[in-house]
Amino acid sequence: MTPGLQRFQDVIGEAAARRAPLRLRGGGSKDFFGNAPRGEVLDTRGYAGIVDYEPAELVVTARCGTALAELERALDEKGQCLPFEPPHFGAATLGGCVAAGLSGPRRASAGALRDFVLGVKLVDGRGRALDFGGRVMKNVAGYDVSRLAAGSLGTLGLIAEASLKVLPKPERELTLAFALPQREALEAVNRWAGQPLPVSASAWHDGELRLRLSGGEPALRAAAERLGGERIDEASAFWSSIREQTHAFFDGPQPLWRLAVPSTTPPLGLPGRELLEWTGALRWLKSDAPAAHIRDTAQRVGGHAALFRAADKSAGAFAPLDAATARLHRALKAEFDPAGILNPGRLYADL
């Protein structure tokens, strides 16, 4: 047993005995995400390092405090990457990345963070270190607690270690731009997604649709010829500005909403400015409109709205759950963290 892991177990065990809330925190890059954190900080950065990485296995295992940038550098050296292209938002750690469950531009084509989680070591609310999943790509032994932990914002346990599936980096990338109003852009990008084209990301903003293609040179050339559009050079800075929210769209004091909707949903017509990703399934909205109006609009089309960045999150960061789902959430929380000390309220007030 390594001292770092033992320390997590001791701190959590003691906090559980005192029923004292703990705030699990890595680099603090996502302090803004979810509802306001509270409790005594348990800093995870001391427990760091890549535990196992064999490029030919397409699997990497690392400790929670490992800097996401360092992990990505190690993969890059071997020509591999995290296919879900996670946002960093600062000095992110792997633990925080998995706990937040956020994916970047490649999500619509490659899959979400949770799709690449193969296993986790979880320190639960009793201070027990538990291993779920594993380090192999196919594994159906036991319930999939690893994917349950991904995106749980640390409310079920401290993610001390994670094993992720990795993939080779695309050989080449190429970005095309099309002048299109939102409605036409949504139609086009969904139609293209149903064709065998190497589209790896899309973003629409202010009358322009950008498509990123990834793959081998001959495939990209053929696809670009078929699609038309204007070729954008040096586009990687653009995609990283979308992923990291440094693009000018994200500036300004208005609340930033994250609406997830079925990709073919027509323009929502909400007041404010919009930036669309993921074939139209992810719609960023800068708007002062009332939270209830935004949430109702998303729900009416079969989606949900999260208040992503805002000075005032009294409306709740995440869309409320229906009664049956909420009951299951409470039951799971009570089993994994009976004292209710792990990041309480960060996801929902009663978790």
Added chain:
Amino acid sequence: MGEVLASLAERRARQREVAAALRAFLPQRAVLFEEEDTRPYECDGLTAYRQLPMVVALPETEAQVAQVLQTCVALGVPVVPRGAGTGLSGGALPPAEGVLLSMAKFMKVLRIDPLARLAVVQPGVRNAAISDAAAPYRLYYAPDPSSQIACTIGGNVAENSGGVHCLKYGLTVHNVVALRGFTVEGEPIRLGSGAPDAPGYDLLALAVGSEGMLVVVTEVTVKLLPMPQCARVVMASFDDVEKAGAAVAAVIGAGIVPAGLEMMDRPATRAAEEFVRAGYDVDAAAILLCESDGTPEEVEHEIARVKRVLEAAGATRLTVSHDEAERLRFWSGRKAAFPAVGRISPDYYCMDGTIPRRRLGEVLRFIGELEKKYGLRCPNVFHAGDGNLHPLILFDAANADELERTERFAAEVLEKCVAVGGTITGEHGVGVEKINQMCAQFGVGELEAFFAVKRAFDPRGLLNPGKAIPTLARCAEYGRMHVHGGALPHAELPRF
């Protein structure tokens, strides 16, 4: 004798009570309890385990499913959901004193949305039927378990089924976006949606692969992918199994993610070749099938790279499929590997461990030693791309001693998979079959956590009880049988 008769009479009375309660809302023909009617439900694809269900219910509406569940909970009888019954781990083995809930009547493809690339289907729809329904739009459903012409999507969800293309296209969990169904109490539940990243915990991912123990699914929404414009397969021969294993690592290491990457050893190759004449090299120690799909440009580019890597890795023969007919012929042998092996032996026992690929040579050598130790043959087919191994132990069930030796052989192989950092099941599920080996893979804390998950969904433990997760007492008993190096697994447990 008197006691047995009394308990038989009691069971009969209980059976009548449960059937009557179900017939209050289900038509007479949808509630079966006579032995001749329930016999077809006594097992799934794992035929070594059989149990007549007390009652079989065949609802055809969601409301009836809810009522079946509410009735079972009210009467305190266990209920086991079942799809096509093709599962290989006994996950749908009926409860002796409960209700088998067949979802066979839920056979409709409800909606195909070609623009959103989604299909909404009922759980009794066959896996291959989804792709058939999507074909007019040049779309398909990617996961393709070998049983895809028979197995249903509901069962695929329960087992998180894979197939030969999952390295590139993922398992069921990666291709299902929403589920509709009921908790065991009959409360309606929706997990996931057509919109990504449902808020809160990922209960959808938890439900997929839960072996029918957490929820009963009545509607499944799956992703559809554009059909690749073309696909070609490279067939490579190797004079040594470990060289073939190294070639797999070399392909992946070169940054190639093939659509499929399969390996068969010589005994499996020969059995398949005799059966379907796929054109396999029967003198090779192992063959690899490596498929590339995409646009013609992508495929041409990737096939050239694959050939270079395989040549460098020591392939003794390389053949690339020239047309679709030849590609399908190359695959026919692999897809028919199980029935082909079925022809050369009265019975065979299929294992499903996953290992880190780099340990392949070691595990195959270990299996070779076990063949000698137990006096049984064991051909191997291997989803090489994702490390999922299917050793097939050949035996004769008529010989009780052979079955017993087979089970011990299989247990040793699965425990070896765990020891090298893998898992006891990659895609077939634990069910009743591998429940003892769960004790080798997980400790007390993890097993308790699994029970905690189960409690959160099903506090009374009535939904498919006794499957997938062994009780600690069971592990203690099993552990006592398997003492390695004097160290008892689960030494912290009280012993009987």
